[in-house]
Amino acid sequence: MRFIFCFILSLLSVTAFSQEVRYFSERFQTQRSVKTGFERRYFLEANKVRTEDYEYDTLKQKSFITGTTSLDEADDYLWYVRVQADYLVEPYFSNLKARVHTFTKAGQPSSDIIANGTRVLYAQLWNSDNIPYLVKGTGNSNYWNKDSTENSRYFYKDSLLVSAFTYRPAQKDFVFIKLDQRAxxxxxxxxxxxxxxxxxxxxxxxxxxxxxxxxxxxxxxxxxxxxxxxxxxxxxxxxxxxxxxxxxxxxxxxxxxxxxxxxxxxxxxxxxxxxxxxxxxxxxxxxxxx
Missing domain, CATH: 3.30.2420.10 (TonB)
Known part of the structure; x- marks a missing residue:
């Protein structure tokens, strides 16, 4: 017997069917071979993949990806739309479009995102009181983490995320989220x-x-x-x-x-x-x- 380990740089490949279920690690970053609390359901519709993401049986995201019927390509694209990191870009992204709707635990809308290739636009975002806070694509938001040690702030202009960082009062510093070039x-x-x-x-x-x-x-x-x-x-x-x-x-x-x-x-x-x-x-x- 021998053993190997490797860095996960792409998702596992499986054959696409008319409907399928995959399980993931937290935040739907990496596909897992065993059942987890993070489940993605797929529905093929002509040149489109429709997905529904559930976190412990609660619907958190609905997505419509056009330009492919590959589940692997759909997974890769949805992760890119989420984090928008340059190193994740694949050549086939130029052929893909997506509409992504996210929801709160209570089932209220959280975000409405439109992606075309590597361009990601925020059509609308809602705060915890279910009130939209983008006016003509412009606005800002901030969130405290669970233990109130970090406050993350996001700034949008013309439906684009132009700046994002986390302020940490105890350390008196800023950890940047939106980067021009990653470390x-x-x-x-x-x-x-x-x-x-x-x-x-x-x-x-x-x-x-x-x-x-x-x-x-x-x-x-x-x-x-x-x-x-x-x-x-x-x-x-x-x-x-x-x-x-x-x-x-x-x-x-x-x-x-x-x-x-x-x-x-x-x-x-x-x-x-x-x-x-x-x-x-x-x-x-x-x-x-x-």
Missing amino acids: EPKTGIQAFVQKLASTIPYPENELYADVQATIYIQFTVDDKGHLGEFKALNSSYDGFNKVVLQKLEASTAWNPALVNGRRVKSRYTIPVSFQIMDEPVKPAKKKPRR
Whole structure:
């Protein structure tokens, strides 16, 4: 038996049917092979994929993606529309369009988003009192997190998100969300990923127990490129988290994120998948004839 692990850079591929259900990690970032509380249902309609996202049986998002009948392409595009990160852009995005409606836990509208290729427009957004706050596509909003330690602020103009950042009163700093250029290792993300993947050992306890998992490590990259504030987002996988955190904490400085040409602090999340695979059986060597 041998073991491998890799960074999740794309979703798993399966055959599309007229209707299908897939399960995901939190926020619908990565497809999972087992049932989770995050379920996406698919409906094929000619040159369109309609999806419904449920979080623990509560409908949170309805989407209509035109220009494809591939569920994988639909998944990739919906994740791009959500985070709008340049490194996620695929060539086929230029052929895709989407209308995305999100809802609150109470079933009230939360956002109405229109995407055409890589251009994402916010048709309307609603606050917690179900009152729309964009006037002709312009407005702003702010949200406190659950423990009131962070206040995230978003600014929209002409239906575009033009600025977004999080203010942290205790640290008296800002963590930027809307970036002109994201933080990146000095050697490039691909080289960084390959080096990290080649040096992280598979934890022995998890290997012997035949445990596999995808974990997520979140950290900040400050305006000087230093990595810090590491946080494992999957608390139930301590063994996996420990070996990844040890390597990440020893990382050298990155190139920091940029906003309007200025270096800023930002957050980064890296998913790492640990998988156990059977070693292929090698054919027996034939004895030489005499």
